[in-house]
Amino acid sequence: MAEAVLALFPDAKFAIGPSIEDGFYYDFDLPRPLTPDDLPVIEARMREIVAADQSFVRRELSREEAQDLFVDQPYKLELLDDLPDGHITVYTQGQFTDLCRGPHVERAGQIGAFRLLRTAGAYWRGDESRQMLQRIYGVAFETEAELQAHLDKLAEAAKRDHRKLGKDLDLFSIHEEVGPGLVCWHPNGAMVRQIIEDFWKEEHHKRGYGIVYTPHIGKLDQWKQSGHWEFYRENLYSPMDVDGQQYLLKPMNCLGHILIYKSRLRSYRELPIRMAELGTVYRYERGGVLYGLTRVRGFTQDDAHIFCRQDQIRDEVIAVVQLAQFMMQTFGFQDYKLVLATRPDKHAGTPEVWEHATAALTAALESLNLDYEEDPGGGAFYGPKIDVKLADAMGRDWQGPTIQVDFNLPQRFDVCYIGDDGGEHLVTMIHRTVLGSMERFFACLVEHYGGSFPIWLSPVQARIVPIADRHIEYALKVEDTLRRSGIRVDVDSRSERMGFKIRDAQMAKVPYMLIVGDKEIESEGASLRLRSGEDIGLCSIDEVQNRVRSAIDSRS
Numbered sequence: 001m002a003e004a005v006l007a008l009f010p011d012a013k014f015a016i017g018p019s020i021e022d023g024f025y026y027d028f029d030l031p032r033p034l035t036p037d038d039l040p041v042i043e044a045r046m047r048e049i050v051a052a053d054q055s056f057v058r059r060e061l062s063r064e065e066a067q068d069l070f071v072d073q074p075y076k077l078e079l080l081d082d083l084p085d086g087h088i089t090v091y092t093q094g095q096f097t098d099l100c101r102g103p104h105v106e107r108a109g110q111i112g113a114f115r116l117l118r119t120a121g122a123y124w125r126g127d128e129s130r131q132m133l134q135r136i137y138g139v140a141f142e143t144e145a146e147l148q149a150h151l152d153k154l155a156e157a158a159k160r161d162h163r164k165l166g167k168d169l170d171l172f173s174i175h176e177e178v179g180p181g182l183v184c185w186h187p188n189g190a191m192v193r194q195i196i197e198d199f200w201k202e203e204h205h206k207r208g209y210g211i212v213y214t215p216h217i218g219k220l221d222q223w224k225q226s227g228h229w230e231f232y233r234e235n236l237y238s239p240m241d242v243d244g245q246q247y248l249l250k251p252m253n254c255l256g257h258i259l260i261y262k263s264r265l266r267s268y269r270e271l272p273i274r275m276a277e278l279g280t281v282y283r284y285e286r287g288g289v290l291y292g293l294t295r296v297r298g299f300t301q302d303d304a305h306i307f308c309r310q311d312q313i314r315d316e317v318i319a320v321v322q323l324a325q326f327m328m329q330t331f332g333f334q335d336y337k338l339v340l341a342t343r344p345d346k347h348a349g350t351p352e353v354w355e356h357a358t359a360a361l362t363a364a365l366e367s368l369n370l371d372y373e374e375d376p377g378g379g380a381f382y383g384p385k386i387d388v389k390l391a392d393a394m395g396r397d398w399q400g401p402t403i404q405v406d407f408n409l410p411q412r413f414d415v416c417y418i419g420d421d422g423g424e425h426l427v428t429m430i431h432r433t434v435l436g437s438m439e440r441f442f443a444c445l446v447e448h449y450g451g452s453f454p455i456w457l458s459p460v461q462a463r464i465v466p467i468a469d470r471h472i473e474y475a476l477k478v479e480d481t482l483r484r485s486g487i488r489v490d491v492d493s494r495s496e497r498m499g500f501k502i503r504d505a506q507m508a509k510v511p512y513m514l515i516v517g518d519k520e521i522e523s524e525g526a527s528l529r530l531r532s533g534e535d536i537g538l539c540s541i542d543e544v545q546n547r548v549r550s551a552i553d554s555r556s
Contacts, residue, residue, distance in 0.1 A: 015075040028133060049108055060089050063085055075124065157447075165446050179297070203327070212275050218247060218256070231346055265418060272308035279301055305429055307417075317430065323434050338389075339387040353407045361403070464492070506531050511548075
C-alpha cells in the first residue's frame with residue numbers, strides 16, 4: 001500500500017504502518033487530503049504491484065546507512081533514533097524500500113484478497129501537538145470468500161453501531177456545547193440504564209454489599225497519597241482551587257470507600273466488608289480516541305471494594321467471579337474469556353506484594369477450573385487483575401468485569417482491622433466491577449442485540465395502535481390495565497395510517513404491538529404483533545398481559 005501511495009504522491013512522507021488485530025493501517029503526510037475516491041485508485045495500483053510478483057528482500061543496515069537511505073523521510077529518521085544498533089532492517093520489493101521489522105511473504109504474488117476500508121486523521125505518535133497525518137485502514141485475507149465474509153460482518157456491525165442506534169432509538173446524545181466525551185442520557189436510554197442499575201443493586205443486596213455514595217471531587221492531597229497523581233497523572237484533570245486548596249475530579253471511587261471504612265475501628269469479626277457504588281468518575285481521554293459511549297471522559301462504574309483478611313481473599317475472588325458470570329449470562333452474554341494481567345513496569349509496591357496478590361488471583365481461577373490467558377505487564381499500577389472480555393453476537397470482544405487484588409492502598413492509607421490478638425493488621429482490598437462502566441456496557445448491549453433489547457430491558461415493552469380515532473378511548477383503557485401490571489406501554493394516537501404506525505413501532509424495536517379496532521373492542525381484546533413481523537392474532541387482554549409479564553419476569 002505504501003508503494004502504491006508513493007506512485008500516486010511522489011512527495012509522500014511515510015510514518016508507521018503496522019498490522020493490527022483486525023487488519024492494517026499506514027500513516028502518511030501527503031500534499032492534499034485523501035478522499036474516498038482515492039482508495040480504489042490506490043487499490044488498483046496495489047493489484048499491479050501484486051501482479052508483478054516482485055520478491056521481498058530483507059537487509060540489515062547500520063544506523064548511518066539507514067539515515068542516508070531515509071534522508072528525505074523525517075518520520076523514518078525519528079523512528080531510527082529509537083532503534084538500537086543491530087536491530088535496523090529494511091525490506092525492498094522492486095524499487096521501493098521501507099523500514100520494517102518484518103517478516104513478510106516471500107513474493108508480492110503470494111498476497112491474496114485485500115480491501116482498503118477508510119481514511120482517518122491521526123496525530124504523529126498520538127501527540128496532539130504533533131503533525132496531523134492521514135491514516136489508511138485496510139484488511140487482507142487469503143481468499144476472496146474470506147474477504148467477503150469479513151466485509152459482510154463489517155456491514156452488519158455498521159447497522160448495529162451504538163452511535164447510529166443511539167440516535168435512531170433516541171437513547172443518548174453527545175453535544176459539543178457540553179463537551180466531547182460527556183453523555184446526555186435521553187428518557188429511553190435512561191430507562192434501560194435504570195433497569196440495569198436496579199437489577200444490579202438488587203443482586204448486590206442479596207450478596208451482602210452495602211450501597212454507598214461518595215463525592216465527585218476531593219482534595220488533591222489524597223490522590224497524591226494514593227499514587228494516582230504519580231502513576232496516573234496523564235489521565236487526571238487539572239486541579240481546581242477551592243478556598244485556597246486544590247481539589248480534583250475523582251478518577252476512581254476507591255478512596256471514598258477507604259474513608260468510609262476508616263470512619264471507625266473495625267474488628268476481624270466484621271470482615272469481609274463489601275461496599276458498592278454506581279460512582280461517576282472523570283478521566284482525561286485524548287480527543288482522537290473518544291468514541292461514542294465506549295471511550296468517554298465522564299462515566300459511571302459499577303464499582304465495589306471488598307475489605308477482607310488475607311485468608312478470605314480466595315473465597316471473595318471466587319464469589320466475585322461467580323457474580324460476574326451470573327450477570328453476564330443474565331444479560332445474554334454466553335461467550336467470554338478471562339485474562340490475568342500482571343505487574344506493569346510503572347507500578348507501586350514491592351515485587352513480593354505483587355507476587356502475593358497475583359498468586360491469590362491465580363488460586364481463585366484454578367479453584368473454579370477456569371481457563372485463562374495471561375497479559376504480562378497489563379495490571380493496574382497498584383495491583384494485578386482479572387479482566388473479563390465479553391464476546392457479542394458478532395464475536396467482537398468488549399472489556400467487561402475486572403477484579404483486582406490490592407495490598408498497596410491499604411499500606412498507603414493505613415487501612416487496618418483489630419485482629420483476634422488485639423493488634424492492628426492491614427486489610428486486603430479487592431477492587432471489582434461486574435459490568436464495567438455503564439456507558440461501555442450499554443454500548444455493548446446495544447450492539448449485541450442490534451437495538452432489539454430483551455423484553456425486560458426494552459424502554460417501551462408494548463405499543464397500542466388504535467386503527468381510528470374512535471378507538472383511542474379503548475386503547476387508553478388497555479394501556480391503563482397493562483401499566484398497572486408493571487408493563488411499560490404507550491399509545492400511538494397520531495392521525496397516521498395503521499401500517500405506518502406499525503412500521504414505526506418496528507423501527508423503534510418495540511417488542512409487542514397491540515392493534516385495536518372495532519373487532520378488538522367487541523371481543524375486549526387486541527390483535528398482537530411482534531417486532532419480528534410475526535402476527536399472533538386476536539388475544540384477550542389477559543392473554544397479552546400474561547405473555548408480556550412472563551417474558552419480563554423470566555428475563556428471557
